[in-house]
Ligand SMILES: [Fe+2]
């Protein structure tokens with residue numbers, strides 16, 4: 106199954122900062138929403154959203170997962 | 179090329195430097211981290227089928243729900259750890275689907291059948307406590323930033339698994355009779371099983387890369403003691419017998435049985451009378467894997483090929 110990476114962001118309560126809490130692999134955005142909600146269910150999040158990693162643009166770093174567009178292998 | 183030599187990186191992490199990407203790692207650091215994460219991921223994954231088959235013994239729908247919530251957590255923990263491995267250049271696909279069952283790196287304790295409700299709740303009380311002991315040490319000490327952040331969720335949920343185990347152990351102990359007898363039987367094989375899980379004693383342990391790279395903080399013997407600091411008092415408060423006691427003089431726990439010793443997986447009995455064996459003999463037993471190894475591995479991956487075939491054939495049509 107071809108999957109890509111989605112980064113998961115959430116905030117616990119109103120007024121909290123949106124935080125990067127993890128990431129999941131999914132074949133499409135719809136399943137990614139479901140996987141994210143079920144995988145990161147340790148809190149009753151006020152808000153959660155996901156971003157396809159390929160859409161994240163690194164600004165100041167040239168290393169790390171956000172700068173690397175494909176997984177190393 | 180990594181920006182540091184191996185010795186520079188070792189010195190830096192002991193100074194508080196946090197590694198954030200694979201590009202910053204030396205080959206030695208990366209390899210140690212891959213070994214650590216593989217054990218962690220495999221342990222989380224294999225706890226799921228072990229708990230799942232045991233959840234059939236839940237005494238009510240409410241307890242069934244709690245048992246399954248724990249299994250869901252374990253699968254999420256496994257997924258998170260495999261995903262971290264993927265960032266290090268290791269294929270999650272190959273790890274989960276491409277290995278023989280005996281190649282998984284989870285502890286021997288998760289190759290054993292959990293045959294009744296008492297065994298499942300003692301697994302939560304003992305094995306999940308071991309998980310917390312190991313992972314809290316990693317959380318407090320690891321030099322790898324992404325792992326530390328991922329463990330926030332994991333530690334939170336492991337604490338819930340442990341509470342489930344302890345609450346139910348207390349209930350069964352208080353009930354007396356058969357409930358207490360089943361509980362004691364589970365404790366009898368699972369207590370030594372967990373102690374063995376922490377691995378080679380420090381005086382035999384060859385040099386540890388995981389300590390040098392600050393991927394953990396405590397040694398095997400220290401972790402064994404931390405586990406007993408919570409587990410022995412718990413069992414004593416419930417009047418359950420465990421083969422260990424507090425030594426005032428050394429301010430640590432002593433074991434009351436030959437360690438390590440042989441285990442009869444069929445009857446779930448430790449051969450205390452047979453005396454101490456060598457760690458090589460223990461490694462031989464671990465490598466041969468326990469009775470449920472193949473069934474557990476197959477149960478987490480049996481439907482994959484089938485669903486892939488449906489998807490492929492609908493695409494072809
Ligand atoms: Fe877990």
Ligand SMILES: [Fe+2]
Nearest residue numbers: 306309336339
């Ligand atoms: Fe757990």
